Amino acid sequence: MAQVTLHEVSKVFGRLKALDRVSIQFEDGEFYALLGPSGSGKTTLLRMIAGFEILDSGRITIAGEPVEDKPVEKREIGMVFQNYALFPNMNVFDNVAFGLSVRGTGAAETKRRVGESLELVQLVGLDQRKPHQLSGGQKQRVALARALVTRPRVLLLDEPLGALDKALRVEMQIELKRIQRNVAITTIFVTHDQEEALTLSDRIGILNNGRLVQEGSPHEIYERPTSAFTARFLGDANLLRGTVRNGFVELADGTRLSSAMPPGAEGTPVVCAVRAEKILLESAGGEALGQGENELPARVISHIFAGSSLTYLVGWRDETLKVHVQNRGFEVIPEGAAVRLSWPTGDTVVVQP
Amino acid sequence: MARSAVAGAPGISRSRLTTIMVLTGPAYIWLVVTVLLPLSVMLYFSFLSDVPIGKRVAVLTIENYAAFFEKDFYRILMLRSFRLGAEVTFYCFLFGFPCAYVLAKVIKGRWREALFLLIILPFWSNALVRIFSWTMVLRGNGILERAVNWLIPDFGPLGLMFTYPAIIVGLVHSYIPYMILTCYISLQAIDDHLIEAARSLGAGRFTVLRRLVLPLAFPGILAGAVLIFVPVLGSFMEPRILGGRIGTFIGTIIEDQFTAVFNWPLGAALSFIMLGIVLLILLIGVPAVRRVI
Numbered sequence: 001m002a003q004v005t006l007h008e009v010s011k012v013f014g015r016l017k018a019l020d021r022v023s024i025q026f027e028d029g030e031f032y033a034l035l036g037p038s039g040s041g042k043t044t045l046l047r048m049i050a051g052f053e054i055l056d057s058g059r060i061t062i063a064g065e066p067v068e069d070k071p072v073e074k075r076e077i078g079m080v081f082q083n084y085a086l087f088p089n090m091n092v093f094d095n096v097a098f099g100l101s102v103r104g105t106g107a108a109e110t111k112r113r114v115g116e117s118l119e120l121v122q123l124v125g126l127d128q129r130k131p132h133q134l135s136g137g138q139k140q141r142v143a144l145a146r147a148l149v150t151r152p153r154v155l156l157l158d159e160p161l162g163a164l165d166k167a168l169r170v171e172m173q174i175e176l177k178r179i180q181r182n183v184a185i186t187t188i189f190v191t192h193d194q195e196e197a198l199t200l201s202d203r204i205g206i207l208n209n210g211r212l213v214q215e216g217s218p219h220e221i222y223e224r225p226t227s228a229f230t231a232r233f234l235g236d237a238n239l240l241r242g243t244v245r246n247g248f249v250e251l252a253d254g255t256r257l258s259s260a261m262p263p264g265a266e267g268t269p270v271v272c273a274v275r276a277e278k279i280l281l282e283s284a285g286g287e288a289l290g291q292g293e294n295e296l297p298a299r300v301i302s303h304i305f306a307g308s309s310l311t312y313l314v315g316w317r318d319e320t321l322k323v324h325v326q327n328r329g330f331e332v333i334p335e336g337a338a339v340r341l342s343w344p345t346g347d348t349v350v351v352q353p
Numbered sequence: 354m355a356r357s358a359v360a361g362a363p364g365i366s367r368s369r370l371t372t373i374m375v376l377t378g379p380a381y382i383w384l385v386v387t388v389l390l391p392l393s394v395m396l397y398f399s400f401l402s403d404v405p406i407g408k409r410v411a412v413l414t415i416e417n418y419a420a421f422f423e424k425d426f427y428r429i430l431m432l433r434s435f436r437l438g439a440e441v442t443f444y445c446f447l448f449g450f451p452c453a454y455v456l457a458k459v460i461k462g463r464w465r466e467a468l469f470l471l472i473i474l475p476f477w478s479n480a481l482v483r484i485f486s487w488t489m490v491l492r493g494n495g496i497l498e499r500a501v502n503w504l505i506p507d508f509g510p511l512g513l514m515f516t517y518p519a520i521i522v523g524l525v526h527s528y529i530p531y532m533i534l535t536c537y538i539s540l541q542a543i544d545d546h547l548i549e550a551a552r553s554l555g556a557g558r559f560t561v562l563r564r565l566v567l568p569l570a571f572p573g574i575l576a577g578a579v580l581i582f583v584p585v586l587g588s589f590m591e592p593r594i595l596g597g598r599i600g601t602f603i604g605t606i607i608e609d610q611f612t613a614v615f616n617w618p619l620g621a622a623l624s625f626i627m628l629g630i631v632l633l634i635l636l637i638g639v640p641a642v643r644r645v646i
Binding site: 050052071072073074075076077078079081082083085086087088089098099102103146147150156 | 544546547549550551552553554555556557560564565568569
């Protein structure tokens with residue numbers, strides 16, 4: 001259990017900048033998700049903390065101690081791999097006991113701690129099974145028990161739920177959270193699944209093209225994205241381009257958007273992000289469409305039914321916007337109908353283009 | 354189930370069985386004609402008193418087999434051959450395994466192909482030529498001796514030619530590609546994440562090798578060992594050319610029976626005894642090995 005600090009970490013693969021001066025402080029006991037599209041550098045970052053990749057420049061400390069020059073086996077980390085990487089030549093017990101036997105732990109102590117670990121992941125009674133006799137979820141639990149049994153200073157998870165099917169993934173998310181809380185270990189979790197990151201983590205760091213784009217609590221990141229990238233990557237956001245005029249953002253058709261935050265200097269081009277579920281969609285009927293603040297006239301292009309909600313694709317000028325509507329027994333607005341979109345001032349988020 | 358009962362093997366339908374027979378048939382027919390038939394003839398010969406060629410009279414007998422058990426000479430030679438086989442296999446592993454490891458786990462891309470070519474290259478030249486070229490290297494005042502004396506003046510003669518080590522050198526050179534290739538295949542099948550997982554758990558490189566890589570590569574090592582051990586047992590060219598007077602092994606004796614002494618029955622009998630012992634070793638060894646892995 002420890003604080004992990006990355007300071008200006010960079011890594012270049014050939015001509016590709018995999019990581020570009022990334023600095024993150026992982027707090028003691030927190031669950032931190034590194035979220036980003038593939039190729040964003042999140043896995044490289046995790047492997048660097050583990051020691052599998054050598055950094056070109058920057059510093060990494062675990063519990064205040066610099067570890068850049070330490071080999072993997074001396075870093076006292078626990079790691080869970082996407083494909084679990086259970087040792088196929090050993091049974092469950094020996095897999096979990098591996099880290100202890102490497103450290104020369106005695107037989108009785110090993111037995112007790114392996115037992116504890118397997119109990120923690122709720123996998124008692126399968127000690128003698130070989131990895132190929134386990135289901136995906138069970139393998140996952142063994143991998144977790146194996147990583148935790150040595151009481152590492154930090155737990156690194158590389159898309160650990162990626163190989164599981166949806167239902168099992170949700171179950172394991174809950175499990176993972178429970179176990180992490182139980183052990184109170186600093187956990188760094190790599191994922192490309194935004195929902196997973198939002199559900200599990202205390203904080204999220206968004207990576208794109210090797211840079212840390214934004215970090216904060218799931219709520220912060222979702223509600224207050226600072227860049228168009230974050231807004232689009234996390235959830236469904238509609239991006240509207242405009243120019244700052246008299247403290248408002250004026251869109252190309254003259255519509256004024258007001259935001260709770262200062263939009264920037266007069267005359268600068270900006271982008272506003274509006275979440276699809278924050279927009280109120282009303283049938284405009286035959287009446288003239290208002291041109292108030294945060295109000296857009298649009299036309300329904302199509303809708304997508306997703307059970308609990310309905311997504312409308314609506315056309316405004318040349319753009320297609322998304323609007324999520326909760327399924328409360330509404331009447332579906334037909335295609336081609338004129339609608340009015342509106343949303344509260346606080347939901348206009350001015351972001352970096 | 355009724356269908357598979359017809360096919361005789363559970364889970365295999367009739368059309369599938371036809372496919373299997375059509376695809377495997379030619380190979381089996383070929384093997385029967387080229388291997389089993391001549392081998393059966395030799396087995397028959399091994400029970401004859403003389404070669405049934407020309408006007409010689411041959412009667413059925415077991416004296417060829419009895420000779421092996423009556424004369425210490427053959428038994429000692431057989432043991433000597435087994436020792437040679439074991440040593441050559443060991444050195445092939447000792448030098449071949451690290452090479453296979455580097456090829457499979459360290460080198461990536463085009464370099465790997467180039468290095469592979471270097472390993473397979475010796476196969477493209479004639480075995481006899483390869484062994485004779487070794488005599489150029491090993492003989493008195495040969496390349497190796499000169500090189501050593503150039504590096505360390507007044508080192509004196511190496512005296513390697515016509516010795517047991519010379520035979521080992523020649524055989525290891527001939528057979529090491531088998532070990533490299535079989536080990537390479539099983540090493541490549543090991544997921545790199547397994548090695549990383551072991552290291553993340555605190556295992557140093559040696560522990561990873563001992564507890565993970567070697568056990569997982571064991572089938573490959575075993576396959577390589579069998580591929581090397583068996584032919585080395587019967588080898589005669591390398592012992593004869595590189596060993597000279599001391600190069601007498603069961604393989605050279607068998608060869609003598611066929612080419613020099615013209616006692617095919619004895620040669621055949623000794624061959625089958627050797628084959629029997631090898632099969633016995635595999636019969637005992639393989640299940641024991643299975644239990645380990």
